Amino acid sequence: MTSLLVAxxxxxxxxxxxxxxxxxxxxxxMLAVFAGMFFGAxxxxxxxxxxxxxxxxxxGYAVWSLVMNxxxxxxxxxxxxxxxxxxxxxxxxxxxxxxxxxxxGVMDILEMLIPVLLVLVGLVALTGAQFNWRPMALxxxxxxxxxxxxxxxxxxxxxxLFKRMTQMQLMIQFALLFIIMAPxxxxxxxxxxxxxxxxxxxxxxxxxxxxxxxxxPSVSAGMWWEAVADMALWFGVxxxxxxxxxxxxxxxxxxxxx
Amino acid sequence: MxxxxxxxxxxxxxxxxxxxxxxxxxxxxxxxxxAFLGPNGAGKTTTIKMVAGLVxxxxxxxxxxxxxxTGRPALAAAHLGAVLEGSRNLxxxxxxxxxxxYWGTLRRLTPRAARTRAVELLRLVGLEDxxxxxxxxxxxxxxxxxxxxxALMHRPKLLLLDEPTLGLDFASSxxxxxxxxxxxxxxxxxxxxxHQMDVAQQLSDRLxxxxxxxxxxxxxxxxxxxxYSKPMWRITTASPLPTxxxxxxxxxxxxxxxxxxxxxxxxxxxxxxxxxxQLLDVLRPEPIRLVERHRADLAEVFQQVVEEGANxx
Ligand SMILES: Nc1ncnc2c1ncn2[C@@H]1O[C@H](COP(=O)(O)OP(=O)(O)O)[C@@H](O)[C@H]1O
Ligand SMILES: [Mg+2]
Numbered sequence: 001m002t003s004l005l006v007a008x009x010x011x012x013x014x015x016x017x018x019x020x021x022x023x024x025x026x027x028x029x030m031l032a033v034f035a036g037m038f039f040g041a042x043x044x045x046x047x048x049x050x051x052x053x054x055x056x057x058x059x060g061y062a063v064w065s066l067v068m069n070x071x072x073x074x075x076x077x078x079x080x081x082x083x084x085x086x087x088x089x090x091x092x093x094x095x096x097x098x099x100x101x102x103x104x105g106v107m108d109i110l111e112m113l114i115p116v117l118l119v120l121v122g123l124v125a126l127t128g129a130q131f132n133w134r135p136m137a138l139x140x141x142x143x144x145x146x147x148x149x150x151x152x153x154x155x156x157x158x159x160x161l162f163k164r165m166t167q168m169q170l171m172i173q174f175a176l177l178f179i180i181m182a183p184x185x186x187x188x189x190x191x192x193x194x195x196x197x198x199x200x201x202x203x204x205x206x207x208x209x210x211x212x213x214x215x216x217p218s219v220s221a222g223m224w225w226e227a228v229a230d231m232a233l234w235f236g237v238x239x240x241x242x243x244x245x246x247x248x249x250x251x252x253x254x255x256x257x258x
Numbered sequence: 259m260x261x262x263x264x265x266x267x268x269x270x271x272x273x274x275x276x277x278x279x280x281x282x283x284x285x286x287x288x289x290x291x292x293a294f295l296g297p298n299g300a301g302k303t304t305t306i307k308m309v310a311g312l313v314x315x316x317x318x319x320x321x322x323x324x325x326x327x328t329g330r331p332a333l334a335a336a337h338l339g340a341v342l343e344g345s346r347n348l349x350x351x352x353x354x355x356x357x358x359x360y361w362g363t364l365r366r367l368t369p370r371a372a373r374t375r376a377v378e379l380l381r382l383v384g385l386e387d388x389x390x391x392x393x394x395x396x397x398x399x400x401x402x403x404x405x406x407x408x409a410l411m412h413r414p415k416l417l418l419l420d421e422p423t424l425g426l427d428f429a430s431s432x433x434x435x436x437x438x439x440x441x442x443x444x445x446x447x448x449x450x451x452x453h454q455m456d457v458a459q460q461l462s463d464r465l466x467x468x469x470x471x472x473x474x475x476x477x478x479x480x481x482x483x484x485x486y487s488k489p490m491w492r493i494t495t496a497s498p499l500p501t502x503x504x505x506x507x508x509x510x511x512x513x514x515x516x517x518x519x520x521x522x523x524x525x526x527x528x529x530x531x532x533x534x535x536q537l538l539d540v541l542r543p544e545p546i547r548l549v550e551r552h553r554a555d556l557a558e559v560f561q562q563v564v565e566e567g568a569n570x571x
Contacts, residue, residue, distance in 0.1 A: 003363050003364070003365075003366045003367070003368070006363055006368075006369060007363035007364040010360065011349075011352070011356075014356055018351070084346055084350060086346060086348065088307075088310075088312055088342050088347075089340075089347050089361065089408070090364075092310055092311070092312065092338065092340060093335065093365060094332040094333070094335040094365060094366065095364075250311070250313060251313075251314045252269070253267070253269055253304065253307065253313040255312045256312075256342075257344070
């Protein structure tokens with residue numbers, strides 16, 4: 001497994017360094033968006049800079065970007081490899097297809113996080129702002145990313161079988177946005193809990209909110225378990241779907257471009 | 259090294275079922291080059307992809323070094339390198355060296371070992387001064403040579419080449435052929451497909467000709483060429499032969515064709531060792547420049563085999 005990680009890590013770093021303009025402009029845009037949200041929200045609501053709500057907004061934006069990448073990247077990568085004629089070689093490597101694309105998903109998040117972290121450090125240095133930072137908030141963020149990878153694996157499965165799926169991808173991401181925004185966690189009782197476990201990301205986002213102190217003051221043990229179950233469900237289904245799509249693509253002879 | 263037996267692959271299209279490969283068996287030993295020939299759509303690529311594990315056979319089995327390709331794909335893949343047709347096989351935005359290091363590391367070399375091997379291979383195909391150029395700046399021939407290096411990074415025991423010299427300039431094509439020969443000498447088993455008969459004739463130890471997914475002819479290249487050679491001689495002279503000489507040859511019982519004024523194609527009634535001396539006696543003292551025995555080239559064999567097959571249907 002290490003050589004797979006090393007290979008993909010090196011490729012990611014090359015990509016990051018090879019196109020410094022792309023990386024820089026991404027950082028500038030992100031800095032502008034963060035700063036805009038920060039000062040804009042401060043101006044409009046007169047909330048104190050560094051206050052709970054503002055941190056929530058910024059974290060929300062960052063997490064949303066992560067979710068978009070985690071759900072979209074693996075499918076995008078497969079589509080790209082198909083068009084460029086490298087998918088066959090990738091699938092000839094001595095790894096399972098699902099392993100390779102998961103590692104690529106991880107590298108994609110790192111490729112995104114490295115500039116984001118640099119921006120955040122810069123922002124803090126620039127404004128002297130303090131984040132309402134709690135280590136506990138990291139856990140739900142990780143769970144959110146893993147769950148999003150589950151959905152990403154499903155999209156990768158579709159990309160492997162159907163090649164072109166930009167439209168479908170946009171639709172799925174919209175549906176996701178809707179699900180996350182829908183107040184499912186506010187539903188009480190069995191229905192609420194069941195929907196929370198079934199709908200991707202809802203519980204994790206709830207846990208995140210609670211952890212950063214946006215909504216509920218603390219996270220109950222039940223909520224943690226729900227979040228873990230939801231994550232395992234979506235990741236597991238995604239993993240299984242891409243593995244099956246891999247087998248199906250080989251049976252139909254449509255690996256790469258036919 | 260490679261054993262494939264009873265391979266069958268059917269594809270479902272919108273309207274019907276195509277049997278792309280219909281019961282093909284092939285074996286390639288270490289150090290041997292097997293050329294896989296067939297017209298377009300005969301099932302060559304499908305067979306190669308089944309060997310590589312990219313297409314799963316409906317029936318039959320493929321083993322590489324006794325490892326089942328379907329059952330243990332990752333293990334089999336470690337022994338296998340491939341350059342596939344119509345694919346780029348390489349990352350456009352990476353340099354030659356970065357590409358080779360990436361593909362090598364992906365196949366379990368350490369980055370350091372991959373770099374050493376990459377430099378060695380780039381030197382072998384004459385791309386060492388291009389190592390820091392991105393693939394998109396290379397010519398088609400250079401890309402194909404780099405794709406071959408890519409397939410060789412992990413020193414596979416079996417190399418699959420799908421139309422390796424298609425559309426290449428002369429020099430690149432020669433480099434690839436030389437490399438293939440050297441690899442075979444070093445004990446690599448090579449399975450290649452091609453439309454180009456001269457390439458197959460120059461490189462292969464054994465041939466397998468397929469048509470509509472079925473094997474129509476296979477054997478060693480030498481034996482097949484001998485089998486399809488005719489008991490015919492071509493005699494070239496410095497000046498046109500007078501008609502009475504040709505009549506004299508006919509009188510010996512030989513069949514004569516005259517493709518040009520200075521050459522005749524002659525076939526004896528019986529193919530015995532003595533005949534040619536009698537013929538030369540008859541031609542004395544005409545200025546003979548060249549006497550050669552007919553030797554089939556692969557293009558003729560191919561045409562004959564494939565057309566016979568088509569007529570038989
Ligand atoms: N994935 C596929 N789906 C449907 N038909 C296919 C597929 N792959 C190949 N074929 C068909 O199978 C036949 C053999 O194709 P191929 O193996 O590419 O031939 P060759 O490489 O000898 O030119 C062709 O008729 C081709 O159209
Ligand atoms: Mg082909």
